[in-house]
Amino acid sequence: MQLDLLFYLLSTLEEGATTRPVELWLGSFSAAAGKKHNYNYVTAAATALVAQPLTIRGKQEQYRPLRLFDRVRSVPGQGLLQIKLARTGIPYLLELRDVIPAASLRALLQLSSKHTKRIYALCCRYKAKGRTPTFTMPDFKQILGLLDEQGHEKQRGFTSFRKHVLEAAIEQINATTDLRIDCHLEKHGRAVFYLAFTVKSQALPVLPPAAGADAQLLS
Incomplete structure (x- = not known):
């Protein structure tokens, strides 16, 4: 919210x-x-x-x-x-x-998770360059709020993180916003340690009218 x-x-x-x-x-x-x-x-x-x-x-x-x-x-x-x-x-x-372009507002607001919103905002920042900086996984998880104040992970396991955070965000951003992004992962030893996104512009998809757009809840 x-x-x-x-x-x-x-x-x-x-x-x-x-x-x-x-x-x-x-x-x-x-x-x-x-x-x-x-x-x-x-x-x-x-x-x-x-x-x-x-x-x-x-x-x-x-x-x-x-x-x-x-x-x-x-x-x-x-x-x-x-x-x-x-x-x-x-x-x-x-x-x-x-x-963040104003024309993308409604698509951004309708993204389903806070992690997807944050990834979208990050990619908007680097749209002109076509690529985000390369982040270490701890730094990127800090940006998404997936590390607590002591540095402990709130979501354990890279497989779960990749499926439920990265892949879910990429799929929804590409389907509903003005950006088309892809994630590039790099290993350090046997573990994935670095991450970056490539970013391209695309036509903003035409979204259906919002249900109950004129309704207000006053209490």
């Missing part, structure tokens, strides 16, 4: 939003995602981003915390959230907005 909120806000973000709250209307958010959202659940997800910063990779290839939201004001009778962006997170959000 937090990833969906982030990607949706990116599509509506304007330069002036850096000084005034961003308005998120539940009906528009649900229509873009192609599914109905519960207002209380969306509010809780947005509020959590105030207290819990995201972990991102900085320019020096080090991971650091980044807070995106300063505060969230709920207007439940109207299905509205007013979100004040954190000053330190605004440059990062504007950079992401320029990387």
Whole structure:
């Protein structure tokens, strides 16, 4: 839900939003995602981003915390959230907005898992170059949130990771978005240790109309 909120806000973000709250209307958010959202659940997800910063990779290839939201004001009778962006997170959000094309928003929101969304966003960043950097498997799993704070894997076994994360993401991204990607794996000894994606543009597939696009859940 937090990833969906982030990607949706990116599509509506304007330069002036850096000084005034961003308005998120539940009906528009649900229509873009192609599914109905519960207002209380969306509010809780947005509020959590105030207290819990995201972990991102900085320019020096080090991971650091980044807070995106300063505060969230709920207007439940109207299905509205007013979100004040954190000053330190605004440059990062504007950079992401320029990387991910707005025309791909609905396809991105409808990707089924958070891992697929993150792989898509990563590949969008390197679309112009045609290839992502080569990552070690631990670094890539850190990007996907598959390692805990102690570095322990949340999903054990490379076969499961390849089938349920990599192959599932590649299949859905290629079928529903403006990108066509492929994964290249390299071994270090007997184990797969390095990973990179090739990235090509393709015509955005025509998706069926979202069911219940006009519906809003106000409670």
